[in-house]
């Protein structure tokens with residue numbers, strides 16, 4: 001939020017304007033004053049944008065935030081339903097861009113109540129998956145140049161929904177796993193952006209700051225009165241290892257199933273994407289081999305790992321489409337990886 005003229009305002013992105021039909025938009029004029037840009041109920045068309053060009057930062061009032069996000073979510077649902085019939089890469093890229101904007105705006109201010117729109121988003125995606133699994137699987141594959149927490153979270157969510165379908169979980173469980181995946185890094189909002197994007201290894205104190213995000217995330221989700229029970233546990237647990245390493249350090253208790261699942265899928269997604277500018281993304285197979293070593297060392301759940309590896313492939317259970325971010329993996333390679341794990 002920004003304080004302008006003694007009032008709080010929330011900046012909105014130009015690319016998301018089409019979702020703000022029912023919300024008043026304001027802009028900051030050259031004199032620095034906030035002025036009405038568009039009344040509620042006025043639709044944004046391409047012509048309107050041309051005749052009323054973008055004049056700088058656009059804002060909404062904080063009290064309109066949830067309404068705007070709900071509107072954005074409805075717009076996304078409609079687009080998802082329309083686009084689900086196509087596997088046109090351009091349409092999919094637009095869909096992912098729209099989803100990224102919503103998730104980004106939501107995760108940016110999670111304490112303002114905005115997270116309430118995410119269960120609806122996940123429900124739409126889970127429903128779309130049962131009709132058109134390839135569309136959702138492709139969502140994790142679409143490349144991007146600006147890797148952010150929102151994009152990472154969406155990729156983990158798409159992979160998790162694929163995993164959940166692969167293991168024949170009930171729809172409500174698939175939804176709560178997908179929601180856990182989307183929210184697992186919500187605590188990063190309170191980590192210094194310079195630490196999040198540091199193009200080098202973190203110092204000890206920077207790492208300590210980073211390592212607080214599971215706890216912070218669990219606190220944020222706890223503010224939603226029990227609305228995110230499974231996601232809250234998964235968020236707290238996703239950096240814990242079964243051998244007692246990981247963080248939060250000194251954790252005592254049982255790592256939840258959702259936490260064990262997100263831990264593996266989160267690590268896989270981070271390895272196969274450039275989450276840190278100083279290192280480059282690994283090929284899926286190389287990432288899986290690394291995760292297998294960690295699984296053999298007792299860090300990850302063997303069964304979850306094995307199921308996840310198979311969920312990435314095209315062959316098992318007659319399901320179609322691989323969900324890996326990156327290249328396909330062949331069966332013999334998978335057998336090599338899971339063989340030792342299963343034995």
Ligand SMILES: [Fe+2]
Nearest residue numbers: 184185238239
């Ligand atoms: Fe994390």
Ligand SMILES: [Fe+2]
Nearest residue numbers: 152184185266
């Ligand atoms: Fe993560």
